[in-house]
Amino acid sequence: xxxxxxxxxxxxxxxxxxxxxxxxxxxxxxxxxxxxxxxxxxxxxxxxxxxxxxxxxxxxxxxxxxxxxxxxxxxxxxxxxxxxxxxxxxxxxxxxxxxxxxxxxxxxxxxxxxxxxxxxxxxxxxxxxxxxxxxxxxxxxxxxxxxxxxxxxxxxxxxxxxxxxxxxxxxxxxxxxxxxxxxxxxxxxxx
Numbered sequence: 220x221x222x223x224x225x226x227x228x229x230x231x232x233x234x235x236x237x238x239x240x241x242x243x244x245x246x247x248x249x250x251x252x253x254x255x256x257x258x259x260x261x262x263x264x265x266x267x268x269x270x271x272x273x274x275x276x277x278x279x280x281x282x283x284x285x286x287x288x289x290x291x292x293x294x295x296x297x298x299x300x301x302x303x304x305x306x307x308x309x310x311x312x313x314x315x316x317x318x319x320x321x322x323x324x325x326x327x328x329x330x331x332x333x334x335x336x337x338x339x340x341x342x343x344x345x346x347x348x349x350x351x352x353x354x355x356x357x358x359x360x361x362x363x364x365x366x367x368x369x370x371x372x373x374x375x376x377x378x379x380x381x382x383x384x385x386x387x388x389x390x391x392x393x394x395x396x397x398x399x400x401x402x403x404x405x406x407x408x409x410x
Contacts (some may be wrong), residue, residue, distance in 0.1 A: 244286045249278055252296050259300055264307075273303050343401060350400040354393055361386050362393035 256277055260270035277299050279344040326336050332340070351359050360379065365386070371379075372386045379386075 245278070245282060246288065248281065248292055252293070253278070256296060256300055259297065260304075263304055272340070273300070273307070276303055342404075346400050346404050347397055350397045351393075353400075354396060357381075358389045358393055359390035365390050365391075 253274060253361045256316050257270055260273045261267065264270050264273065277296060280299055281296070283392065286292075352363070357379065361375055361381075363374070364378075372383045372390075375381075375386045376383045381389075
């Protein structure tokens with residue numbers, strides 16, 4: 220176990236010899252290496268604030284140790300600095316990976332309809348089926364072929380022997396009737 224002397228610390232002997240009584244070895248190391256460490260970090264990180272924080276972190280780590288046991292403080296401090304840079308790089312890589320692998324919120328959303336919506340849709344289907352039975356057979360046939368079978372107005376007119384304008388009137392009448400029945404049951408009374 221060798222104590223730090225001025226030559227090993229990279230300090231001029233006058234700094235150690237002329238230091239006030241009660242100044243610790245840690246304080247001498249901070250005085251002697253702070254500027255060099257700050258320059259070291261500034262060349263490697265883009266932020267002056269980050270460089271200052273990392274310089275401080277080196278000395279915080281050093282404060283938790285028995286500084287008197289360090290035989291070569293310069294290499295030790297710069298090895299600590301390199302390790303801090305590695306840790307920072309790993310941490311940044313981990314954060315980047317975690318952010319890029321965050322699952323999209325849509326992956327957690329259940330696409331199935333809510334039970335209340337299923338029940339409401341079933342009730343509306345019953346109402347619509349009832350409303351269709353209330354239409355005249357020709358009006359119902361036109362509406363079913365147009366809305367559910369996807370036939371064109373022309374095709375329906377040709378098959379049923381009516382004009383295209385009559386097909387349009389039947390479709391409009393069926394839509395109005397169905398909307399009216401749905402509104403009655405929902406209590407909206409919209410017309």
